[in-house]
Amino acid sequence: MKPIERRLFLDRFLNYVKFDTQSSEESETYPSTEKQKELGRYLVKELTEMGLQDVEMDEHGYVFATLPANVDYPVPTIGLIAHMDTSPEVSGANVKPIIHENYQGGDIVLPGDPEQVLKPETDKALKECIGQDIITSDGTTLLGADNKAGIAEIMGALQYLIENPDIKHGKIRVAFTVDEEVGTGTKYFDVKKFGADYAYTIDGESAGEIEDETFCADTAKITIKGVNVHPGYAKGKLINGIKIAAEIIERLPKDSMSPETTEGREGYLHPHAIKGGVELTEIIFLVRDFTVEGLKEKEEFLQKLCDEMNKKYAPASATLTVEESYRNMKYKIDEDPKVVEYAIEAVKRAGLQPKQGLIRGGTDGARLSYMGLLTPNVFTGGHNFHSKKEWICIRDMEKAVETIVHLANIWAEKSK
Numbered sequence: 380m381k382p383i384e385r386r387l388f389l390d391r392f393l394n395y396v397k398f399d400t401q402s403s404e405e406s407e408t409y410p411s412t413e414k415q416k417e418l419g420r421y422l423v424k425e426l427t428e429m430g431l432q433d434v435e436m437d438e439h440g441y442v443f444a445t446l447p448a449n450v451d452y453p454v455p456t457i458g459l460i461a462h463m464d465t466s467p468e469v470s471g472a473n474v475k476p477i478i479h480e481n482y483q484g485g486d487i488v489l490p491g492d493p494e495q496v497l498k499p500e501t502d503k504a505l506k507e508c509i510g511q512d513i514i515t516s517d518g519t520t521l522l523g524a525d526n527k528a529g530i531a532e533i534m535g536a537l538q539y540l541i542e543n544p545d546i547k548h549g550k551i552r553v554a555f556t557v558d559e560e561v562g563t564g565t566k567y568f569d570v571k572k573f574g575a576d577y578a579y580t581i582d583g584e585s586a587g588e589i590e591d592e593t594f595c596a597d598t599a600k601i602t603i604k605g606v607n608v609h610p611g612y613a614k615g616k617l618i619n620g621i622k623i624a625a626e627i628i629e630r631l632p633k634d635s636m637s638p639e640t641t642e643g644r645e646g647y648l649h650p651h652a653i654k655g656g657v658e659l660t661e662i663i664f665l666v667r668d669f670t671v672e673g674l675k676e677k678e679e680f681l682q683k684l685c686d687e688m689n690k691k692y693a694p695a696s697a698t699l700t701v702e703e704s705y706r707n708m709k710y711k712i713d714e715d716p717k718v719v720e721y722a723i724e725a726v727k728r729a730g731l732q733p734k735q736g737l738i739r740g741g742t743d744g745a746r747l748s749y750m751g752l753l754t755p756n757v758f759t760g761g762h763n764f765h766s767k768k769e770w771i772c773i774r775d776m777e778k779a780v781e782t783i784v785h786l787a788n789i790w791a792e793k794s795k
Contacts, residue, residue, distance in 0.1 A: 380784065381543060383777045388535030391425075392514075392776070393476050395530055396523035401471040402464035402561045409566065410440040410464070410557035418463050422530070422555055429538060431553070439567040442555040446537055446548075454549025454794040457787060458578030459536070460743060460754065461529030462559035465521060466765040475517040478773070482513050487770075489518025495767045504585060504762050512773040522769040524761035529581035530555055532759060532776060536783035548787035549794065552578075556743060562704075564743040570752045577718045577790075580744040581783065583758035585734070586775040589722045590756040591712045592737035593745040594646070595674050596704035599664040599681055601627060603688075603697045607658035618695040620660035624653060627662065627684050627697070636677065644669050644737070648677045669707055669737065705741045708748040708755070718753045721793065725785035729778050757782060 398418040403411040410416065419436045426434045431444040442463075448454060465471035479487055482505070487497040495518035499505040505513075516522040533553060540546055552575045556564045559582075583590050605620030628650055634640055641647045646668030653662050664681065668674045678701055685697040712719060719735070726733040744754035760775025 380546065380781075383535070383539065383780045383784075385773065385777070387538050388531045388776055388780055389773060391534050392524075392528055392531035395527040396474045396476050399472040399474075400464050400523075402467055402558050404467050404561050409563070411561055411563075412464070415463050415557045416440050419555065419557070422463075425534065426553070429534075429541060431537065440557040441568065442553075443573070444553040446540065446551040446553070448548065448550045448791075449544055450547050450549060450791050452795065454791045455576035456550040456552055456574055457790055458552045458554060458573060458575030458752065458754070459533045459783065460554045460556060460578055460580045460747075461533055461582060462526045462556045462564055462743065463530065464557055464560050465523050465525065465527075466560045468765045469521040469767055470519075471521055471523055474520045474523055476522065477515050477517055479513045479515065482508055482511055484509055487513070487515065489515055489767070491517030491519040492767065493518070497768055497770060502762065502768075508772045508774070513770055514773065515770045516767065518767050521765065521767060522761075522771065524759060524769055524771040525764035526559070526582045526759070528759040528761050528771055528776060528779070532581055532779040532783060535780040536787070539780065539784055540787060546784065546788050547791040549791050551787060559743050562741070565746045565750065568743075568747070568750070570747065570750045573752070575752060578744070578747060578752050578754040579722065579786065580742055580754055580756045581759055581779065582742060582744075583736075583756045584761055584764070586758055586760050586772070586778050587726050587731035588734045588736045588758040589719060589726060590736045590738050590742075591719045592669060592709040593705070593707050593741050594667040594669060594739060595671055595707045596741055597666040597674055597678065598702045598704055599666050599678060600700050600702075601662045601664070601681065601685060601697055602700070603655070603660040603662075603695070605657050605660065605695050617657070618692050619657050620655060620695065621657060623688050623692055623695060623697060624655075624660045624662050627688060628653075630684055642739075646673045646677065648680065666701070667739075671706070705745045706749060708742075708745040708753075711748040712753050712755060715753055717793075719755050721789045722755060722757060722782075722786060724789055725782045728785040728789075729781040731778055731782075757786075
């Protein structure tokens, strides 16, 4: 196939990051910020000008489009998905992207905030980009590669397929979603209306990575009801809910089972928030593991702590409730493994070594997989997401576009 030209994706990416699309965890609207729709409207215009069909932005802010098949035999419809919002953790306003040409190693000091420095000794992926062009922000904001790189790469692949009709592909459905960063990216996503048989989120990191596993996730809440009386006359009567909460947290393992002490396949029990007073205190825990069994073990540990507090501090009480968040998409994807096998083959055809990985978190793809649309995650080439040190290598963006093109072609090829 012909080389992937930068014009297909780079100018788009540098333009998209200038849209402030930061989502909000505090908002009660959907999408959580109206400004996400500004990028959505712009993408509708671009998709229409490219000649795609069924282009729309719906009432929820989702952008959809269709690239028709160019073969006359049945091929499964493939979905390509990326999200428009950026993380609430770091500002996405007034992003000033900088291209560091022909990186030769060493530190990269970001000029807008010289305290923001990319160091190859701590950022190992930089060493794989010697001689390449790297994009960062100026250090005062995040870059927005998560996930505007995915959007630009999808758009670049669509343009490439339109310009090269000799590359055969089935029907491709495109979706650009909102509010992924606040966990509600698929809240109103209509899988049936989308009409894809399989899909891919283009939202991963290092070049060559295909991710088909996520955490299983629950949110656990311990509600502590203390006994409150006037502190001046409290001897033998007052039972302080705050102190019970402190004791529960103190009893958590110090060297394991926390985000700061785990990696790889290790799960954790993370006290995420605490609020309240003497009479009523609540602790919110994020419970994460790659298996449902691992989740249950951690929740049983919390229940044991509650039982002990109830025995020790009666008539005060500690009650555990658990709410399911999402499940490891691998449970579903393993039911039809070709969706991953074809992605791995596409990476190989792009000249990369495939790396089948896992996500210590969740994705829109995890929820979509349980909604009936198997959706593993494909790399974008970005690094240090959600931070001012976010960066991406232009070569790896090019490889992401190439991988998407091969992926579309493989589905057509395998369907003959």
